[in-house]
Structure formats: structure tokens, C-alpha cells
Amino acid sequence: MAETEGMAPLLALTQGDPAGIGPDVTLAAFLRRRELDLPPFLFIGDPQVLAARARQLDMKVEIRPSNPDRARADFADALPVLAIPAGLDVVAGQPHKASAPATIKAIETAVSLCMAGDVGAVVTNPIAKSVLYEAGFGFPGHTEFLADLAAKATGKPVRPVMMLAGEKLKAVPLTIHIPLKDVPAAITHELIMETCRIIQNDLKDRFGLEAPRLAVSGLNPHAGEGGALGHEDGDVIAPALTALRAEGIDAFGPLPADTMFHDDARKRYDVAVCMYHDQALIPVKALDFDGAVNVTLGLPFVRTSPDHGTAFGIAGQGVAREDSLVAALKLAGRLRSKAGAA
The missing domain is CATH 3.40.718.10 (Isopropylmalate Dehydrogenase)
Known part of the structure; x- marks a missing residue:
């Protein structure tokens, strides 16, 4: 029909x-x-x-x-x-x-x-x-x-990208089903750039957001605390976000993950890009366990x-x-x- x-x-x-x-x-x-x-x-x-x-x-x-x-x-x-x-x-x-x-x-x-x-x-x-x-x-x-x-x-x-979408939060895990010990090595400049470009494209083309806002978490506690708690945030994540903004993508961070998901924080962005599986899925399921949806971007x-x-x-x-x-x-x-x- x-x-x-x-x-x-x-x-x-x-x-x-x-x-x-x-x-x-x-x-x-x-x-x-x-x-x-x-x-x-x-x-x-x-x-x-x-x-x-x-x-x-x-x-x-x-x-x-x-x-x-x-x-x-x-x-x-x-x-x-x-x-x-x-x-x-x-x-x-x-x-x-x-x-x-x-x-x-x-x-x-x-x-x-x-x-x-x-x-x-x-x-x-x-x-x-x-x-x-x-x-x-x-x-x-x-x-x-x-x-x-x-x-x-x-x-x-x-290149598929998994996004969890609920009424209160959309979140993308940059790395998914790998052991936590392997996450730091898997986070690369290229992976961050490619993932955020796909998110940008699909949020515009399919979700109808004219200028999507991407909040990107840090990997380490307090987003590395200026290098005191890890160097990945400053050496890998931050430069990738600078490059994305130069392309016109509103990606900001790295942000301390423990302050990204409260009510006021979520008003600042359209999707949270997180470094690993649980960093993204825990807040989505805590906020909307029964109503969240898995969407494959890309x-x-x-x-x-x-x-x-x-x-x-x-x-x-x-x-x-x-x-x-x-x-x-x-x-x-x-x-x-x-x-x-x-």
C-alpha cells in the first residue's frame, strides 16, 4: 500500500x-x-x-x-x-x-x-x-x-554510532563493548572527530536540529584535573574538540562527567558524548529506564x-x-x- x-x-x-x-x-x-x-x-x-x-x-x-x-x-x-x-x-x-x-x-x-x-x-x-x-x-x-x-x-x-535517546537525555558512548582497561588507548583524535561528525549530521538531517550542541565528557575524574589525574583529556580530547569547532561543529569540553547530567547542565546541550559505555548508559537509564531508545546513527x-x-x-x-x-x-x-x- x-x-x-x-x-x-x-x-x-x-x-x-x-x-x-x-x-x-x-x-x-x-x-x-x-x-x-x-x-x-x-x-x-x-x-x-x-x-x-x-x-x-x-x-x-x-x-x-x-x-x-x-x-x-x-x-x-x-x-x-x-x-x-x-x-x-x-x-x-x-x-x-x-x-x-x-x-x-x-x-x-x-x-x-x-x-x-x-x-x-x-x-x-x-x-x-x-x-x-x-x-x-x-x-x-x-x-x-x-x-x-x-x-x-x-x-x-x-561507521555506526550508538546513541541512547530518552525524553531527558541523549547520550553517545565513544567506545562501547570493550574492557574498561582498553578504553584509554581506544580514544583517539580520529575517533572523536569521526564520531562527532556523524552525530552532527544525523541530528541535523534526521532530528531536525539546525545547530546541534555536543557536550563531550572527559575520560578521567575532573576531566584530568589539568593533567594531575591523567593526560588523555588535555592531550587527546581537547585538541579534537578544537578541531571540530574549527569545522563549525559546536562540540565543547572535555567536561567532568560527574557534573554533566543534572537538570541545569542538560539544558546546555543536545547530546552528551561520553568516553565509554557506562559513562553514557548509566545516566540515560537512571533518568528514563523504561522509555529510553537505542538509535543507530551513521x-x-x-x-x-x-x-x-x-x-x-x-x-x-x-x-x-x-x-x-x-x-x-x-x-x-x-x-x-x-x-x-x-
Whole structure:
């Protein structure tokens, strides 16, 4: 079904690990679609898993086989599904490596649809990296896999940047899933420059900020205390920020991380650029644990995801909250994709 001016884009929603809470929150979000004015989405995964989970949770949801042409119309009274069989009888809370190929194929399919302009954005339910690793998955996580798919589709190198976005704070970790002891060596002039350029471009082009303000944290306590507590802040971070400002990017710092996130401080910037994973994610989750969204910048398509994991321990129990998925769907609908929309 073609999209007309002012119409919300159709989204592709991947199943994530079928034994996790992805099916739970998908069903819950669908049931609230009218109340929350959600953009229509096409679920890519196993319809039998959804149907079984709906029965387990006593949710009355019609699961309907669909495709990008029909999904928008189907969404009015049924949850449209592009079927990818899970590969086994899935039990909530019991992950199995046999489901990994279907989990991977769902992501590949969503990206392919988005690059072809059949859907407007990709929203991903949580995966269990350990389960995928058992099946030979060769990427650290979702973000790197999506970047590889984008590079293959475009023939151009892709540098993804993870941003966590909540109502009160947007934050980017400069380094992500590496040991803390390796962070200082990983922070380079080039990495800071490249990351901040990508942030600048996407905040302007997709978030509509004419002149984004980037507050950049220091690495060490008190941003190094003039070199007394470490030299990286003065020797690496500060010169990179000077170079960025010369390019017209409003990046300032390095700032002591312990004073960056209170209410008044956050009014001074649009995004916080932090040196390592926890420096960025702790304040985002403290301020908006249920509503924060993972957004991948630097891709040729829009990708969002709930900012939580598979939560196997509560899958199928009716206690998983759909707030973060709802926020991810709404944000994807607002940002849409440069690659086209269905």
C-alpha cells in the first residue's frame, strides 16, 4: 500500500530472540496501537511464536500473514507478520541456538526491505548475542551487523554510532563493548572527530536540529584535573574538540562527567558524548529506564531498538513492560528513512 503525504511510515519490526520478551512487548504494543497512535508495523518473525505467546499471556490478538503491500491495511485489525519460521518449538525463557538463523534472517530481511524503500525504518527487538555466537554469528552485536549489511547494500564503508535517546537525555558512548582497561588507548583524535561528525549530521538531517550542541565528557575524574589525574583529556580530547569547532561543529569540553547530567547542565546541550559505555548508559537509564531508545546513527536507514535485553527470566509471564518498544516505534516513525518509505 503506497504511502501518501502526512501518512506514518510502515515500519519493519524484527522478532529478536523468540524466547525472550520481544513477542510479549510486541503483542502488548499492538494492543495499544490506537491508544498510543503507533505507526503501523510489519512483524518479521515466526507467527506461531506470536500466537503461542498470545495464548500464554491471554492476549486476544489476530496474527495475520502479510507483506509490505498489505501490512498497513492489515494493521487496522490484525498484527501483520512476514513469516520466518523460528526453526524449533520455542519455549518462553528458554533460548536455543537453533533459533539463531531465523533471528539473523529477520534482521537481514528488515534491512533489505528498508533499503528497497518497502518500509520506512527498522525497529529491532532484543537479541541474545551469546545464543547467536553459539551458532557462529561473527559480529559483536546488532549495531555492527547492521553496519555490515548497510555496507554490502551500498558498496560503501559504514561507521555506526550508538546513541541512547530518552525524553531527558541523549547520550553517545565513544567506545562501547570493550574492557574498561582498553578504553584509554581506544580514544583517539580520529575517533572523536569521526564520531562527532556523524552525530552532527544525523541530528541535523534526521532530528531536525539546525545547530546541534555536543557536550563531550572527559575520560578521567575532573576531566584530568589539568593533567594531575591523567593526560588523555588535555592531550587527546581537547585538541579534537578544537578541531571540530574549527569545522563549525559546536562540540565543547572535555567536561567532568560527574557534573554533566543534572537538570541545569542538560539544558546546555543536545547530546552528551561520553568516553565509554557506562559513562553514557548509566545516566540515560537512571533518568528514563523504561522509555529510553537505542538509535543507530551513521546508517543509510533509520534503526531504533528498545533499550533493554531479552529478559528471559520474565518472558511469557505477563510482566514485561512495552514502554521502550513503544518509544522505539514512535521515534522510528518520526525519523523515517532516507532510503524511502512504504
